[in-house]
Amino acid sequence: MTLMSAGSRIASHHITGVSLGSHKFSPTRYTVSRVRHASRGSPTLGFRFLWKCSSDRLAFSVDSTVQSDSRSGSQFDKCNTSRPHLVLVSVIESREAMMVVSSGLTVDFYKETCPSAEDVIRETVNKALQKDAGLGAGLIRMHFHDCFVRGCDASVLLDSTHANTAEKDSPPNNPSLRGFEVIDEAKRMIESKCPQTVSCADIIAFAARDSALKLGNISYSVPAGRRDGTVSSSAEAVVNIPSPSFNLTQLQDSFTSKGLSIDDMVTLSGAHSIGRAHTSNTSTVPMEPATPNTLDNLYYKQVMDHKGLFGSDNELLSSSVTAKLVSDNAKFGAVWAAKFGSAMVRMGNIGVLTGEEGEIRENCRVVN
Numbered sequence: 454m455t456l457m458s459a460g461s462r463i464a465s466h467h468i469t470g471v472s473l474g475s476h477k478f479s480p481t482r483y484t485v486s487r488v489r490h491a492s493r494g495s496p497t498l499g500f501r502f503l504w505k506c507s508s509d510r511l512a513f514s515v516d517s518t519v520q521s522d523s524r525s526g527s528q529f530d531k532c533n534t535s536r537p538h539l540v541l542v543s544v545i546e547s548r549e550a551m552m553v554v555s556s557g558l559t560v561d562f563y564k565e566t567c568p569s570a571e572d573v574i575r576e577t578v579n580k581a582l583q584k585d586a587g588l589g590a591g592l593i594r595m596h597f598h599d600c601f602v603r604g605c606d607a608s609v610l611l612d613s614t615h616a617n618t619a620e621k622d623s624p625p626n627n628p629s630l631r632g633f634e635v636i637d638e639a640k641r642m643i644e645s646k647c648p649q650t651v652s653c654a655d656i657i658a659f660a661a662r663d664s665a666l667k668l669g670n671i672s673y674s675v676p677a678g679r680r681d682g683t684v685s686s687s688a689e690a691v692v693n694i695p696s697p698s699f700n701l702t703q704l705q706d707s708f709t710s711k712g713l714s715i716d717d718m719v720t721l722s723g724a725h726s727i728g729r730a731h732t733s734n735t736s737t738v739p740m741e742p743a744t745p746n747t748l749d750n751l752y753y754k755q756v757m758d759h760k761g762l763f764g765s766d767n768e769l770l771s772s773s774v775t776a777k778l779v780s781d782n783a784k785f786g787a788v789w790a791a792k793f794g795s796a797m798v799r800m801g802n803i804g805v806l807t808g809e810e811g812e813i814r815e816n817c818r819v820v821n
């Protein structure tokens with residue numbers, strides 16, 4: 454398989470076609486942005502191509518690079534057709550490309566400075582989820598709510614003070630956001646091994662990833678190197694976190710203002726297949742009653758049946774573009790799962806502090 458590309462600027466690379474043997478495909482022109490060249494050797498961009506067979510029943514993905522990648526026809530033979538009828542050039546940074554992304558974050562960031570960090574966090578998360586699987590939903594939502602307010606800087610973890618009401622005490626977060634104790638415990642363990650090395654913002658990102666693995670068997674690498682912010686404001690949470698009463702335009706504006714796409718928005722909404730929602734009388738209902746502790750694509754089937762819990766869920770059917778994404782995600786669970794990991798990585802890049810910016814908090818609840 455060879456990729457034909459136009460434009461050599463790595464930061465905004467246009468893929469204009471894909472050739473497979475003598476076949477040439479012209480997928481929708483797709484722009485990959487926010488990917489910087491890898492530090493080692495020649496720049497390598499990775500993509501994952503999703504191929505659908507004419508039967509519409511099988512979908513699988515192929516990792517490739519911008520330059521070229523020769524693959525045997527065997528993967529395509531799975532389609533039982535000489536030519537898959539649709540190429541969805543979609544998504545995704547490959548493992549290699551994910552080593553360096555434009556935000557300045559890198560996979561294996563703590564390899565030298567705190568090699569056990571990711572293991573410690575995973576163990577802590579697994580232990581907590583064994584007792585209460587719902588905390589996994591809380592941690593995935595926590596990453597979203599952190600990133601949408603001031604970027605992914607752990608501002609959501611700061612406690613209120615006499616002088617300031619923090620994000621965590623704003624209506625979108627209080628009383629519903631949960632999992633703070635899991636982050637505290639992971640931070641406590643990590644501080645005892647590598648003092649003031651691992652940021653609280655990275656711990657949230659890892660904990661969300663570990664929750665997705667535990668509850669959905671969805672696995673992805675998390676670029677890290679985020680630093681912690683020093684400001685947290687309830688009012689900013691109200692302004693930046695989308696409301697369940699938003700219409701589609703408002704939802705789209707919210708996500709695109711953070712640099713995420715409409716596809717990302719629909720993909721990430723699949724997180725509403727887990728966890729709970731508070732009703733007005735302070736009791737709770739499961740977000741997706743059939744399998745409330747499994748991160749899967751049943752959410753999309755629920756939405757297609759107009760049974761999404763929130764107005765914002767059902768709004769996804771109100772444009773042909775988002776409705777098609779909903780129906781694709783309902784049909785192709787494995788494809789959605791791969792996209793979910795990738796979209797989580799993109800969400801985790803929003804407005805990050807790196808290098809000398811911010812600080813590494815000693816206690817995630819207070820600034821140093």
Ligand code: HEM
Binds near residue numbers: 590591721729730
């Ligand atoms: C599209 C806009 C979104 C809106 C309007 C929205 C709104 C909500 C609301 C109102 C709840 C119920 C909270 C409660 O009462 O306890 C909720 C729960 C949840 N949301 Fe969202 N959400 C959105 C997107 C997302 C995204 C992008 C993610 C993660 C990637 C996410 C993950 C979750 C999870 C996991 C829960 C269950 C939390 C728990 O059980 O503790 N949501 N959401």
